Amino acid sequence: MRSSLWIAQGNVYLVVDEESLSPERVRALVGDADGILEVIRRGDDWLELAIWNPDGSRAEMSGNGTRIAAKWLAGQTSAHEVAVRIGSREVRARMRRDGLVEQELGPVRVQDPEEVDGVRLVAVDVGNPHAVVEGDPAELPRLGPALESHPRFPGRTNVQVARVVEAGVIEARVWERGAGETASSGSSAVAVAAALGVSPATVRFPGGELHVRLENGRAYLTGPAEPV
Numbered sequence: 001m002r003s004s005l006w007i008a009q010g011n012v013y014l015v016v017d018e019e020s021l022s023p024e025r026v027r028a029l030v031g032d033a034d035g036i037l038e039v040i041r042r043g044d045d046w047l048e049l050a051i052w053n054p055d056g057s058r059a060e061m062s063g064n065g066t067r068i069a070a071k072w073l074a075g076q077t078s079a080h081e082v083a084v085r086i087g088s089r090e091v092r093a094r095m096r097r098d099g100l101v102e103q104e105l106g107p108v109r110v111q112d113p114e115e116v117d118g119v120r121l122v123a124v125d126v127g128n129p130h131a132v133v134e135g136d137p138a139e140l141p142r143l144g145p146a147l148e149s150h151p152r153f154p155g156r157t158n159v160q161v162a163r164v165v166e167a168g169v170i171e172a173r174v175w176e177r178g179a180g181e182t183a184s185s186g187s188s189a190v191a192v193a194a195a196l197g198v199s200p201a202t203v204r205f206p207g208g209e210l211h212v213r214l215e216n217g218r219a220y221l222t223g224p225a226e227p228v
Contacts, residue, residue: 003031005228006072008064010183010207012228013037015072023056030054035062035184037069045079053178061127061214063186063210063221066091066183067101071225090128096222105187105219108194116152119143122195126219129157130191137161137173140172144175158185162203170196170203183207190219 017039038050048061051059070082077190109125115127124130144159162172174188184207193201201215213220
């Protein structure tokens, strides 16, 4: 097994290559990381990825995780662009000269606002499920665990509490399914921008800022990724 620890705006993932993982193995390896990125297959400018939560469950998508995986491969092959395949979705990532990575994450689907146990939210699909609550991010510790496993979301959901603080700027905190609160989340940045109708948007998480652009129903995400 080859492994390395990476960080993307406070979101920490262990990248694992040359080992086939199981839920039990994930729980043994993950430590304090927010999850594990399992490289299943790869070429010079593409890779197939599995994303594991700390509890041994699988995630369908991760903006920060796919960005880490793309930069990890680019560091080995010097690829300028990397395609990250996860399930039926392909994320295209471009290495920028300033060290950041710009990704095309694919389609975003925003549902109509609804109320769940008195909480008004917007469900968003970014390849994985999100429940966005507009309000004070300090409410996340109360709302996150309550909504994550609510019967409204039979497969569980990621939860964000977010608010616009100035033109084009969103403040947010995120509760990730299977991980609890994390310092940052790329797919969550897309979800809150889409739910609040802000584009382009700078999304401020406790771990740092991510930049989102929404065009023709598709999401573009820019941020850093570095080895620890």
